[in-house]
Amino acid sequence: MEDESIYCSGFGTALTDIQRKAAVCEDSDVGVALWGVGNHGGIPSRKDLNDVSHFIQNAGYEVVHKVYDDVTSKFDVQFVAMDAGYKTPWIAKKTLDDGKIPVLPYTRYKGSKEGYHPWDYKYDPVKDVFTCPHGQELRHTTTDRDGKRIYRSTPKYCVNCLSKSYCKANEKGQKVFTTHIWQEYLDIVESIRKTDLGKQIYAQRKETIERVFADAKEKHAMRYTHHRGLAAVTRWVRLKFAAMNLKKLAQWSWKDSMFSLLFVRCCPICKNAPTFAY
Numbered sequence: 654m655e656d657e658s659i660y661c662s663g664f665g666t667a668l669t670d671i672q673r674k675a676a677v678c679e680d681s682d683v684g685v686a687l688w689g690v691g692n693h694g695g696i697p698s699r700k701d702l703n704d705v706s707h708f709i710q711n712a713g714y715e716v717v718h719k720v721y722d723d724v725t726s727k728f729d730v731q732f733v734a735m736d737a738g739y740k741t742p743w744i745a746k747k748t749l750d751d752g753k754i755p756v757l758p759y760t761r762y763k764g765s766k767e768g769y770h771p772w773d774y775k776y777d778p779v780k781d782v783f784t785c786p787h788g789q790e791l792r793h794t795t796t797d798r799d800g801k802r803i804y805r806s807t808p809k810y811c812v813n814c815l816s817k818s819y820c821k822a823n824e825k826g827q828k829v830f831t832t833h834i835w836q837e838y839l840d841i842v843e844s845i846r847k848t849d850l851g852k853q854i855y856a857q858r859k860e861t862i863e864r865v866f867a868d869a870k871e872k873h874a875m876r877y878t879h880h881r882g883l884a885a886v887t888r889w890v891r892l893k894f895a896a897m898n899l900k901k902l903a904q905w906s907w908k909d910s911m912f913s914l915l916f917v918r919c920c921p922i923c924k925n926a927p928t929f930a931y
Contacts, residue, residue, distance in 0.1 A: 742835035
């Protein structure tokens with residue numbers, strides 16, 4: 654009998670998430686990889702979870718890369734407005750390197766509200782060091798495989814600091830600070846977000862893109878799917894959006910036709926005419 658306490662932990666939550674994603678993506682390479690990790694006769698190790706996490710991340714980058722290239726090759730795109738889910742260093746770098754202007758929303762800081770925040774540390778590009786609010790330098794020591802640059806303070810200078818609890822230093826008095834190698838691209842995105850033009854462009858999402866999502870969920874039963882497998886769901890979604898595009902095309906054709914003008918002129922008569930319900 655399996656230990657139920659395992660599934661109540663953070664490790665068990667990750668396992669459950671893998672099994673859920675595998676059931677949805679069973680027809681794709683991602684689903685095959687997930688299903689292999691979650692169903693090999695035992696509980697996957699943390700190394701398995703890390704490997705799958707990197708696989709999903711890289712696969713997601715490939716999907717975004719393909720869609721981005723398809724859209725920018727067909728249309729003359731100058732601004733790219735995306736929601737918070739696309740606010741990553743890789744996407745920011747990709748967009749800016751292509752000469753496009755990314756417009757992304759504000760994202761709330763997810764770290765601890767107590768103590769010092771990342772923006773309290775000042776960066777010196779000449780020395781490649783961060784300086785804490787008390788003037789101590791954090792030197793760059795290494796870069797991990799996730800692209801995080803790790804900066805560490807000198808323990809002998811920080812072990813007796815009165816603010817050690819605020820900077821979350823370890824027992825030895827060493828503060829570890831991490832930042833992404835492409836953090837400068839996210840900083841540029843943040844500066845664009847604060848401009849008047851950036852606010853104006855992103856405000857159009859709720860008038861266009863979000864309206865499409867709302868119609869799909871409320872009027873076309875896309876809150877849930879009755880299909881399993883990536884291929885079946887893809888066919889189902891394409892059929893739904895094809896119907897939505899046909900409806901939009903019909904509305905445009907009606908507005909440009911002579912019948913719409915006649916209908917507007919006859920509108921008072923139509924209001925007084927009896928209405929029959931079937």
